[in-house]
Amino acid sequence: MSVTAAKVQMFAFPLICTDEAQTDQQPITTENSNRGRQPEETVTDSNSDTHKQNFDLKVENGVVKYKLQNVSEIQQTSMKDENSTKICLTIKSHRGGSPSVEKNDPKPLTTVPIQENVVSHKAWLKNYEGKLCEEQRPSTKRQLSAESAAKSVNVRKRSTVKKSQEEIVKALSVASPGTQSGKPYLPAVSSSQRKPRKLLFSSTDIFNKVDTFSIQKGRELREQEVFDARKIARAVTEGGRNDVEKLRAIWIWLCHNIEYDLEGYLGLSQKICSSDEVIRTGKGVCSGYSGLCVEMCREVGIECVEVSGYSKGIGYQAGHSLAEKRSDHDWNAVFVGGQWWLLDACWGAGTVDMKRKTFVKRYDDFYFLTEPSEFINSHFPDDQIWQLLTTPISIEEFETRPLKTSAFYQFGLTLTQPKQYKTITDDGEAIVSVSSSRLMTFSYEMRQRDPQTGALKQEEVDSSCGLMSVTRQGMKLRLLLPEPGAYEVKLFARREGEPGVLRWICSLELECPSIQKRQALPNNPYLNWGLAAGASALGVKGCSIAGEEAIEVGEGGECKVILHTSRPLMMVCELTHHELDATAAKRCLASQITAEQLVCNVMCPYKGFYRLSIFVQDYDSGSGTFQNAGNYLLHYQNRELNPNALYPPDLGPWCGPGVRSQEAGLSHFSHTGAIVNAPQGRCNITFHCASPDLQIHATLCTELHEQAHFPLSRYVLLTFTDTSKVTVSVHAPRAGVYRLGIYGRKPPQQDYMSLCDFIIRSVCEKAGDPFPCVYSAWGRGCVLLEPRTGVLAPQSSVSFRVRVPGVQRVCVVGEKRTDLKLNKSRVWEGTGHFVLHCEHSLKKKERTGQKPMNCKYQGHKVTTRLKVSLASVCVQLKGTLPSILHISPWQ
Numbered sequence: 001m002s003v004t005a006a007k008v009q010m011f012a013f014p015l016i017c018t019d020e021a022q023t024d025q026q027p028i029t030t031e032n033s034n035r036g037r038q039p040e041e042t043v044t045d046s047n048s049d050t051h052k053q054n055f056d057l058k059v060e061n062g063v064v065k066y067k068l069q070n071v072s073e074i075q076q077t078s079m080k081d082e083n084s085t086k087i088c089l090t091i092k093s094h095r096g097g098s099p100s101v102e103k104n105d106p107k108p109l110t111t112v113p114i115q116e117n118v119v120s121h122k123a124w125l126k127n128y129e130g131k132l133c134e135e136q137r138p139s140t141k142r143q144l145s146a147e148s149a150a151k152s153v154n155v156r157k158r159s160t161v162k163k164s165q166e167e168i169v170k171a172l173s174v175a176s177p178g179t180q181s182g183k184p185y186l187p188a189v190s191s192s193q194r195k196p197r198k199l200l201f202s203s204t205d206i207f208n209k210v211d212t213f214s215i216q217k218g219r220e221l222r223e224q225e226v227f228d229a230r231k232i233a234r235a236v237t238e239g240g241r242n243d244v245e246k247l248r249a250i251w252i253w254l255c256h257n258i259e260y261d262l263e264g265y266l267g268l269s270q271k272i273c274s275s276d277e278v279i280r281t282g283k284g285v286c287s288g289y290s291g292l293c294v295e296m297c298r299e300v301g302i303e304c305v306e307v308s309g310y311s312k313g314i315g316y317q318a319g320h321s322l323a324e325k326r327s328d329h330d331w332n333a334v335f336v337g338g339q340w341w342l343l344d345a346c347w348g349a350g351t352v353d354m355k356r357k358t359f360v361k362r363y364d365d366f367y368f369l370t371e372p373s374e375f376i377n378s379h380f381p382d383d384q385i386w387q388l389l390t391t392p393i394s395i396e397e398f399e400t401r402p403l404k405t406s407a408f409y410q411f412g413l414t415l416t417q418p419k420q421y422k423t424i425t426d427d428g429e430a431i432v433s434v435s436s437s438r439l440m441t442f443s444y445e446m447r448q449r450d451p452q453t454g455a456l457k458q459e460e461v462d463s464s465c466g467l468m469s470v471t472r473q474g475m476k477l478r479l480l481l482p483e484p485g486a487y488e489v490k491l492f493a494r495r496e497g498e499p500g501v502l503r504w505i506c507s508l509e510l511e512c513p514s515i516q517k518r519q520a521l522p523n524n525p526y527l528n529w530g531l532a533a534g535a536s537a538l539g540v541k542g543c544s545i546a547g548e549e550a551i552e553v554g555e556g557g558e559c560k561v562i563l564h565t566s567r568p569l570m571m572v573c574e575l576t577h578h579e580l581d582a583t584a585a586k587r588c589l590a591s592q593i594t595a596e597q598l599v600c601n602v603m604c605p606y607k608g609f610y611r612l613s614i615f616v617q618d619y620d621s622g623s624g625t626f627q628n629a630g631n632y633l634l635h636y637q638n639r640e641l642n643p644n645a646l647y648p649p650d651l652g653p654w655c656g657p658g659v660r661s662q663e664a665g666l667s668h669f670s671h672t673g674a675i676v677n678a679p680q681g682r683c684n685i686t687f688h689c690a691s692p693d694l695q696i697h698a699t700l701c702t703e704l705h706e707q708a709h710f711p712l713s714r715y716v717l718l719t720f721t722d723t724s725k726v727t728v729s730v731h732a733p734r735a736g737v738y739r740l741g742i743y744g745r746k747p748p749q750q751d752y753m754s755l756c757d758f759i760i761r762s763v764c765e766k767a768g769d770p771f772p773c774v775y776s777a778w779g780r781g782c783v784l785l786e787p788r789t790g791v792l793a794p795q796s797s798v799s800f801r802v803r804v805p806g807v808q809r810v811c812v813v814g815e816k817r818t819d820l821k822l823n824k825s826r827v828w829e830g831t832g833h834f835v836l837h838c839e840h841s842l843k844k845k846e847r848t849g850q851k852p853m854n855c856k857y858q859g860h861k862v863t864t865r866l867k868v869s870l871a872s873v874c875v876q877l878k879g880t881l882p883s884i885l886h887i888s889p890w891q
Contacts, residue, residue: 193339194388197371200244200337204365207248213239214252222257227279233296243302243336250296251368254289254345260359261285262352265314289346290330303335307342309381310395312403314352318421318509322395327382334369340388341369344379347406366406374409377401407503411493412437416474421509428481428515432489432508435474439496441533442475444468449486456488464521467633469546470533480521481512496534522576522611524631531563531630538616539567540598540629550635553604557641561612561632563598568619568659571598572626576611587646590759592656592674593619599656601674601759603646604636619659647759648739649703654756657687661756664744665690666726674759676740681732681764685740689724692780696720697743697752698728700760702736714770714790716740722781722805729788731769732762781805785827801829 201207214236221232236253240246261283264271271285275292278284284292290306297304310322311329331344344367351360367375372388376398384392402421417433434442446461467478481487487510492502526532531543544562545551553559563571571593575585584605592599604610612634615626654660656674670686689696700716712733719727730740738760743752772790785801792798800812800820810828812818820830 194390195337195339197341197369200341200369204368207245207252210240210245210248211252214249215256218253218257222282227276229275229279229292229295230299232279233299237300240300246300247297247302247334247336248368250293250300250302251343251345251348253296254293255349255363257282258289258292258345258349259283259361260346260349260352261288262357262359266357286344286346287330289344289349290332293332293343293345297334305333307331307333307381307383307386309379309386310398311380312378313347314354318399318403318507322380322399329379331379333386333388336369342372342375342379342386342388343368343370364406366410371409377404403507405504405506407493408505411440411495411505413440413474413493413505415506418508421507423508423510425479425481425510425512428484428512430479430481430510432477432479432491433474434491434493434506436493439472439533439536440470440475441494441496441502442468442470442477443492443502443527444477444489445492446479446487446489448483449488451485454486461487462523463525463527464523466524466527467521467529468527469530470528471530479510480518481510481515484512484514486511497537519608520578521609521633522578524611524613526613526628526631528628529631529633532628534627535563535629536566538627538629539565539569539618540616541566543630545632550609550633553602553634553636553638555638557604557636557638559602559604559634561600561602561614563600563614563616563629565595565597565616568595569593569598569616570619570621570626571600571653572615573600573602574611574613574615575602576613577604577606577608579606579608580610584643584646586651587649590647590651590655590674591653593653593658593660595659595662599674601647601655602634603641604634605641605643605646607636607638607640610634610636644703645737648701648737650701651739651759652741652754652757654754656758657756660754661687661742664753664755665694666744666755671758674757676758676760678730678732678760678762679764681735681762681766681768683730683760685728685730685758687726689720689726691746692724693746694744695746695752696726696755697745699741699743700730700738701741702738710770710790714773715768717771717774717784719783720780721783729771730760731771732760732764733768733770735762735765737761797831799829799831801827803827 217236217238218232221235226232226235232253233250236249237246240249258278259282261269261272263269264283265285272278272281272283273285273288273291275288275295278288278292287306294304294306308330309327310325312318313329315328329346331342331346333340333342335341348364348367350362350364352358353360376387376389376393380395380398381387387393400420400422402415402418404415408415414435415433416435417431423430432444444466446466447456447459448461449456461482465480465482467480469476475491475493477491479489489508489510490504491506491508493505494500494502530546531540532538541564543564544560551559551561571591573589573591575588577585580588588603588605590601592601598614598616600612600614602610602612610633612632613628614630614632616629617624617626657666657669657672661669666687666689668686668688670684676683676685696718698716698718700712702712710733715731715733717729719729721727728740728742730738732738740758740760742755742757744755745752769789769791771788772784781803782805783803785803787798787800800818802810802820803826804810805826810820810822812820812830812832814832816832818830818832820828822828
C-alpha cells in the first residue's frame with residue numbers, strides 16, 4: 001500500500017497556478033519611463049493654517065486669474081464673448097510629464113460665494129467638478145492613458161445646474177473630511193475618522209448580482225463592438241444603487257475584459273496606452289487599467305485618481321534599494337463611503353508567468369478597496385499621503401517588510417516571526433511562525449542563492465533542514481540551514497478541508513554567516529512535524545506528544561506514541577533512520593489498534609534521529625487510501641541495541657487487544673498492552689470469550705529459536721473453562737523475544753483468522769519446561785492443575801489433578817494404568833508411578849523436533865506406542881478412551 005505526500009502548487013504573485021515553483025513570477029508593474037506619472041499639483045505644507053497662501057482665484061472683467069505655488073509654470077488664459085466667460089487652467093508638471101489640456105465650450109460664468117474655513121478654493125473646484133451631473137459634462141472626454149502626466153482643473157458654468165446653495169454646501173461637507181487642506185484629492189488621515197472595510201460591506205458576496213450583471217453586460221458590449229469608455233461605464237453600472245455598487249461594476253468589468261499587455265511591457269510590441277485602444281484590443285499595462293478606471297468612475301460621478309509608485313511585482317528584487325529608482329506602477333484611489341480607498345484592477349485581473357511569458361487570468365478580489373494597512377505591504381506611492389495611514393512608513397521600511405501575497409490576508413494570517421524580510425540566522429538556525437484564526441494546511445520550500453550571481457538555485461534544500469509543526473493556532477517552522485549562504489523561503493497554505501492546491505502566502509530571506517555542527521535529521525517528505533493539521537478530519541483527536549521538538553528515547557531504545565481517535569481507524573507506521581534498512585525497520589514497530597486510540601510501539605536500535613510517520617484510514621473503508629496523520633522526530637543517544645532484541649518478525653497490525661479481538665467477542669484481557677514482560681520466563685494471559693462457537697488456537701514463535709528437544713508449540717498451553725474464560729500460558733524456553741499469536745474461527749470456516757498478537761519478552765536464561773502435548777479432545781472446560789510440566793522425572797511418583805467436565809472415567813496410562821478419582825470440587829486426582837524406558841532412536845526424533853508416533857491422534861482411538869514409558873491422561877466418553885494429554889519422558 002503506497003502512501004503519497006500531498007502536492008503543493010506554486011503560485012505567482014498575487015497567484016499563479018503552474019506545475020513547478022515559479023520563482024520569477026511576479027505582480028504586474030510597468031516601467032516608469034513608459035507610463036505617465038501623476039503630477040504633483042501642490043507641494044505645500046499640509047499643516048498650513050491659511051488656505052489663501054496656497055491658492056488664489058480672481059475674476060476681473062471676465063478674466064480669471066489663478067495662482068498656484070510650487071509649480072514650474074502657470075498659464076492663465078481668458079476667453080471672452082458676448083454671453084460667456086470660459087476659465088481653463090493648464091498645469092504643467094515640474095517632473096517633466098507631458099501636459100494634457102481639456103477644452104470646454106464657452107459658457108456663462110456664475111458667481112458663487114466661497115465660504116472661508118470650509119475647504120480650500122482648489123479643493124472646492126476639484127470636488128465641485130466631480131459632483132456635476134451628467135448633462136454638465138464636457139462634450140470631449142479627457143484622454144487618460146499611460147502617457148498622461150498632467151491634470152486639468154476646470155471651472156464650468158452653473159446657470160443650468162438646478163441645485164440649491166444648500167446642496168452645494170452639502171457636497172463640500174461630504175468631501176472635506178476626506179480631503180487635506182490646500183491639496184485637492186489628498187486625504188486628511190486620522191485613525192479616529194477612518195472606518196474599516198467591513199463597515200462599508202461585510203463581504204464581497206453581497207455583490208454577486210452586480211458582478212454577474214457586469215460580466216454579462218461586458219460580453220454584450222464587446223459583441224456589439226462598443227468601445228467607448230463612457231458608454232461602457234453607464235451600461236455596466238445600470239441598476240447600481242450607490243457609488244460602491246457602481247464602482248464594483250466598473251472594477252469587475254476592468255478585471256474581466258482587460259488583459260495585461262505583456263508583450264508591450266517586454267518591449268516586443270508598442271505599448272497600448274490610450275483608452276480606446278485598451279478597450280478595443282482588450283490589453284493594457286497598469287496605466288491603462290488605472291486610466292480607464294478614472295475615466296469610467298468620473299462618468300458615473302465617482303471621485304477617482306491615479307496613484308503612481310513602487311510595487312513588489314515584476315522586476316522587483318528584494319534587498320535592492322528603491323530610493324534611486326523610478327517608480328514602476330500605477331493604481332487608483334477612489335472616494336466612496338465618505339473616505340478614500342485603494343484598488344488595483346491590474347493586479348485584480350491576473351498575474352504574469354515570466355517563465356512562459358504569458359498572462360494568466362485569475363481574478364483576485366483582494367485588491368478591491370483594500371485596507372491601507374495591507375495594501376502598503378506591496379504598493380508604495382510616490383506621495384506618502386496616498387498610503388492612507390495614520391503614520392506613513394518610509395521607503396526603507398517598505399523594502400524591509402516581508403513579502404506577503406493577497407492569499408496571506410484572505411486567509412486571515414499574521415506573521416509573528418520574523419518581522420523583517422531579511423533575517424540573519426543564529427548559528428544557522430532561524431524560526432518562522434505564522435498565527436491563524438482557523439485550521440490551515442501549511443507547506444514551505446527553501447532554495448539557496450548562488451554566491452556568485454545571487455540567483456536562486458533550481459533544486460530545493462532538503463526537507464531534513466526544516467522542522468515544521470502545525471496547530472489550530474498556526475504554524476511554527478524551525479529551519480536548520482545546511483551551510484552558510486543566502487536562502488529564500490516561501491510559505492504556502494490552504495484552508496483545511498478545502499480542495500485545490502496550496503497557495504503562496506509569504507516570502508522571506510535568510511542570511512546564514514555560519515552554522516553549528518549538529519546531527520543530521522531524517523528527511524521528511526510530508527514537511528509537517530507533529531500531528532498533521534488535517535488529522536481531526538481523519539478521525540484523530542490528539543496525540544500523547546505534541547510539537548516539532550524531538551522525543552528523547554530513554555535507555556532501552558523503546559518509546560510509545562498514542563493517537564486518540566474519534567472513530568475506529570486503521571493504522572500503518574513508517575520508521576526511517578540513515579542506518580536502518582526496510583526489513584529491520586519493520587521489526588522496530590508494533591501497532592495496537594483499538595476503538596478509541598492507536599498505539600505505536602517503537603524501538604530505536606541505533607543512535608541518532610528517527611522519523612516516525614503514522615498513516616490512517618477509516619476502519620471500514622476497505623481498500624481506501626491511508627493518509628498522513630502525523631510525523632514525529634525521535635532521538636536516541638544511548639548504546640546501540642542487539643538486533644535480536646527487536647520485535648519478532650511477521651507481526652500483524654493487531655498487536656494486543658483491539659478492534660479485531662473485540663469484534664470476535666474477546667474481552668476483559670488481563671494484559672491491555674501489546675508487550676508482555678516475563679522476567680521468570682513465564683506468563684498467563686487471560687480473557688473472556690462471549691461466543692460459544694468460537695474455536696481458539698494459540699501459537700508461539702521467534703526468529704532465532706535454536707534446535708531444542710521440543711517444538712515451540714509445547715511451550716504454550718491453551719485452557720478454555722466452561723465459564724467462557726480463556727487462559728493462554730507461556731513458558732519461554734530461553735531468554736528472548738517471542739510472538740504469541742491468538743487465532744479464531746467459527747464453523748463452517750476452515751481457516752483460522754488472526755485476532756491479536758502479543759510480544760512476550762523473557763530475560764530468564766534458565767530453560768523453561770514445555771507443557772504436556774494436548775490433543776483435539778482437550779477442549780472447553782478442560783483444566784490441567786498438576787503437573788504443569790510436560791516432562792516427568794524417572795523413578796518418580798507424580799500427583800495428577802485435572803478437571804474434565806462431562807466424563808465417566810479419567811485415567812493415567814504409563815507402564816501401568818492408574819484411574820483418577822473425582823473429589824468434591826469436581827476435580828479428578830490421583831498418583832502415578834513412572835519408570836524411564838525409551839529407545840534411543842525415539843529420543844533422537846524428539847530432540848530433532850519430530851513428533852513421536854504416539855503423539856498422533858486419530859478419531860477417538862489411542863494409537864500404538866513403541867516401547868515408550870511415558871504418561872497419557874485418558875478419559876472415557878461414550879465407551880472410548882481417547883488421550884487428551886501426552887506427557888513426555890524425562891530427557
